[in-house]
Amino acid sequence: xxxxxxxTAPRPAVTLTIAGSEATGGAGAQADLKTFQELGTYGIxxxxxxxxxxxxxxxxHRFTPMDAQVIADQLEAIQTCxxxxxxxxxxxxxxxxxxIRTVSDALKSQQWKNVVLDPVLICKGQEPGHALDTxxxxxxxxxxxxxxxxxxxxxxxxxxxIAINDLEDLKEAARLIHQASGAVVLAKGGVRLEGPDAVDxxxxxxxxxxxxxxxxxxxxxxxAGCSLAAAITAELAKGAAPLEAARTAxxxxxxxxxxxxxxxxxxxxxxxxxAG
Ligand code: PXL
Numbered sequence: 015x016x017x018x019x020x021x022t023a024p025r026p027a028v029t030l031t032i033a034g035s036e037a038t039g040g041a042g043a044q045a046d047l048k049t050f051q052e053l054g055t056y057g058i059x060x061x062x063x064x065x066x067x068x069x070x071x072x073x074x075h076r077f078t079p080m081d082a083q084v085i086a087d088q089l090e091a092i093q094t095c096x097x098x099x100x101x102x103x104x105x106x107x108x109x110x111x112x113x114i115r116t117v118s119d120a121l122k123s124q125q126w127k128n129v130v131l132d133p134v135l136i137c138k139g140q141e142p143g144h145a146l147d148t149x150x151x152x153x154x155x156x157x158x159x160x161x162x163x164x165x166x167x168x169x170x171x172x173x174x175x176i177a178i179n180d181l182e183d184l185k186e187a188a189r190l191i192h193q194a195s196g197a198v199v200l201a202k203g204g205v206r207l208e209g210p211d212a213v214d215x216x217x218x219x220x221x222x223x224x225x226x227x228x229x230x231x232x233x234x235x236x237x238a239g240c241s242l243a244a245a246i247t248a249e250l251a252k253g254a255a256p257l258e259a260a261r262t263a264x265x266x267x268x269x270x271x272x273x274x275x276x277x278x279x280x281x282x283x284x285x286x287x288x289a290g
Contacts, residue, residue: 027251028099029055030092031244032117033106034063040236040275040283041065042106048286049244053266055251058096060088062117063109073279079109082116089120101127102251104243105160107134110144111151118155128250131160131197132243133169160197162256164243167206178203181213181224188217198256200225200246205234212268216260223257225264230271237284242267 029050036042043059050057062085066076093100103126108114121129133156135149149172157163157173165187171178173194174187181203188201198218207213211226245263246256254262266286273288 025099026054026056027102027248027253028058028096029244029247029251030058030060030096030100030103031106031247032060032062032089032103032108033240034065034109035061036065036067036236038067038277038279038283040281041240045237045240045284045286046104046106046244046247049241049266050248052286052289053245053248053252055248058092058100060085060092062107062113065107067279069279073281077109079113082112085113085116086120089117093120093124097124101125102130102247103128104130104132104247105156106132106240106243108152108156109134109148111147114148114151114155118159121156121159126159126161128162128247129160130162130164130243130247130250131156132164132239133157133173134239135169135172157195157197160195162198162200162246162250162259163191163195164200164202164239164246165191166202166204166239170201178207180207181215184213184215185217185222185224188215188222192217192219200242200260202239202242204238205229205232214260214264216257218256221257225260227264227268230268233281235271235274235282235284236279238267238271241270241284241286 031046033043047057064078067073170187174190188199201215203213214225216223245266246259249259270284273285274282276282
């Protein structure tokens, strides 16, 4: 049976992720799409690169960028198909200055309500000179377009320029990153700060709130950062206020970490499907 165009059924909120593939399914676009599906939005992907862990080399990342024109083509298809209904985007791993330029051009070609940036700065095994160029381009060309940014401990230090050793430092970093970007900030302490709880600092220019949940183990789980930003994206697309979106996303990720999936890799992956 075919479904005709122009159906009057309620339409789901549309969410786009501009992200890399992580082949084993734990992180990147795969984590984003699973999160979107679980939270009831219609997920779309523009793929920026392919990451294949290397089991023969300490699970370092083998990184293959997509050709800039292929990224531009995907975004053209997506933005044309969903012109008028696509106003929420998540940005994950971009990986090269050329990709960053292509993505920032596409972002500037339309209006957005929500641009959620997970500022993935360094990919394990990436060549440092190349990574520095990429980081600078991300800060110059994409960060100013973000409405919501979710840096982890390392990324918060890099974006704020301060060392982060405790919760007070993380609060200061969140303030500084907000000042520099104008975006709502959720700076993630995760397992990197000492103490029994995984603490994140939310700051939107007025409200500063510490989101806290008991740590689930002491080791980072693959896909937690991607899933957190994707969950924020989905909640914002459905109309949640930023603080509410951050709280829901943190609870979603905490449950997903509890239900993590182990493999032959030396790290586990978050499972978004725990509720089903
Ligand atoms: O977790 C950051 C991340 C994002 N995107 C891709 C990745 C990773 C980490 O492995 O591979 C594609």
